Amino acid sequence: MVCGETVWGSKPVYLERRRNRYLAFHDIPEDVRSAFGGRKRFSQSTETGEKNLARSRAAIFERQWRKEIDRARKKLCGQVDLDDEAAFFRRALKETPEHERPILLDHIAEIAEGRIERAAARAGVSDIHDPAYDDLPVNAEADRFFASATGKLVPWTDHLDEYMDRLEREVEKKTADMRRSIIERFGAKFAHVQDVNRKEVQRWLDGQVSKEGRSPATMQSHLTSLRAYWDWLVSIEVAPEEVMPFDRLTKPKANQKQTKADERREFTPKQLVAILRAAEERQARTGKDQPLVDLIVLGMWTGCRREELGKLKVAHVHGDHFVVEDAKTSAGWRAIPIHSQLRPTIDRLTADSIDGYVLPSTAKSQYGDRSPPLGQKFGRLKTRMGYDDRYVFHSIRKTFATMLKQVGEDESVVADLMGHEYKTMTFGHYASEHGLDRKRAAIEKISYPL
Known part of the structure; x- marks a missing residue:
């Protein structure tokens, strides 16, 4: 290890699939392994079998692991973390009276100059007029430290907590956390606000x-x-204000042929019945999968999203219909008639409920999501039956919509049943939702080869 240099010596984070879960790994460079007890790599489960989600979570792990490696390397070299020190001086300047700030600014300048002098001594450069003195790499580092410590350079995430306090009052916590993750990942490339410009953002976007x-x-x-x-x-x-780095960018376009090949597919009614029968057979053998059977049945006859069903409460069931009150959009808050084929299942589930929810759940989500464990069971079941990643629980929702289309149902009625917003101003802004009788007539047209 050469102190003062950044040498990673390891490939980026990588994924391995084990037991229907992706694990994230990152090699630890040889020069800092002693700081981690001789370990050769970091590892952590992403807790998901979805590759895109696993990649997103692995990126979060990678940022933390790289920070740990960087801290370890600096500690082994006896170095101070300049980012932390710069943050300390920025705070100090804000709290220092105006007439005393020149003293603190001089102190910050001395720290920056001291780093250059020590680096020059190590390089054998003793004359400040020697051209080699100005060519020392530490000069750029010292200039950046001084600019950051005095507030001329603002770290990209310096005001992120303040922003999140405001955002969390406007959106759900899950959405806010996702946006924080996006902003933090961007900060791994753009350390300071002043680094962000349209040209570099375009390169980052393309990459x-x-x-x-x-x-x-x-x-x-x-x-x-x-x-x-x-x-x-x-x-x-x-x-x-005059810099607009995220506007007028050339957006990358998807490969239309590949997009079509990768897009989510729907089950045919026959395929969906086969999946239901497989879940019922497994329940008969194990006695543990009745909630999965019920989830599939609810999805088949309602077209609801998985988590809409997971959060459906007994109090939301009103005789011949139920109300979705926790949907993704305002249009998603809707009343859905109970199909005659679904009636026995709904009656049993509401009668057997012990926690106020229609479906039981073992979920322990920080966001209150109740359906992930059932979604994972569904994923394993459909995979065993030969369906690839293009088929998910949401595919049942596509089946529901397609069946209504095939019987000639009006699109606006289908939109009301599925919680979709109208695309036109007349319907979207002025028209009210169809009544229960109209929606019931539509939903009763659905039939499966049971």
């Missing part, structure tokens, strides 16, 4: 798609979150 394998749709979502954070930094006068 995320071409090298990291992220989809254009995912990156569009990321840009939306990053632009919102930037606008807030502008509003508190941290970022320059």
Whole structure:
């Protein structure tokens, strides 16, 4: 190890699938393994079998592991973490009276100059007029430290907690946490607000798609979150108003042929019945999978999202219909008639409920999600039956919509049943939801080869 140099000597984070879960790994460079008890790599479960989600979680692990490696290397070299020290002086300057700030600024300058002098001595350069003195790599590091410590350079995440306090009052915690993750990952590339410009953002965007394998749709979502954070930094006068790094970018386009091949597929009614029968047979053998059977049945006859069913309460069931009150969008808050074929299942589940929810759950989600364990069971079941990653529980929702389309049902009625927003101003802004009788007539047209 050569102190003062950044040498990773290890490949980026990588994934391995074990027992239907992806594990994330990151090699520990040889020069710092002693700081980690001789370990050769970090490892942590992503707790998911979905590869894209695993990649997202692995990126969070990687940022932390790289920070740990960097801290270990600096500690072994007896170095001070300049980012932490710069943050200390920024806070100190804010708290120091105006007439005393020049003294503190001089002290910060002495620290920066001292780093250069020590580096020069190690390099055998004793004359400050020697051209080699100005060519020392530590000069750029010292200049950056001084700019950061005096507030001329603002770390990208310096005001993130303040922003999140505001955001968490406006959106669900799960959404807020996702946006924080996006902003923090961006900060791994752009350390300071002043580093962010349109040219570099365009390069980063292209690299995320071409090298990291992220989809254009995912990156569009990321840009939306990053632009919102930037606008807030502008509003508190941290970022320059005249710089618009997230606007007028050339968006990467998806490969239409590949997108079509990879898009989510629907089950045919016959396939869905076969999956239901397989779940019932497993329940008959093990006595443990009745909630999975019930989840599939509920999805088949309602077209609801998995978590909508997971959060459905007994109090939301009203005779011949139930009400979805915890949906993703305002249009998702809706009344759904209970199909005659679903009636016995609903009656049994509401009668047997012990916690106020229609479906029992063993979930322990920090966001209150109740359906993931059942979703994982469904994923394992459909995989055993030969269905690939294009088939998920949401595929049942696509089946539901397709069946209503095939019987000639009006699109606006289907939208009301599924909780979709209308695309037109007339329907979307002015029209009210169809009544229960109209929706019941539509939903009763659905039939499976049971």
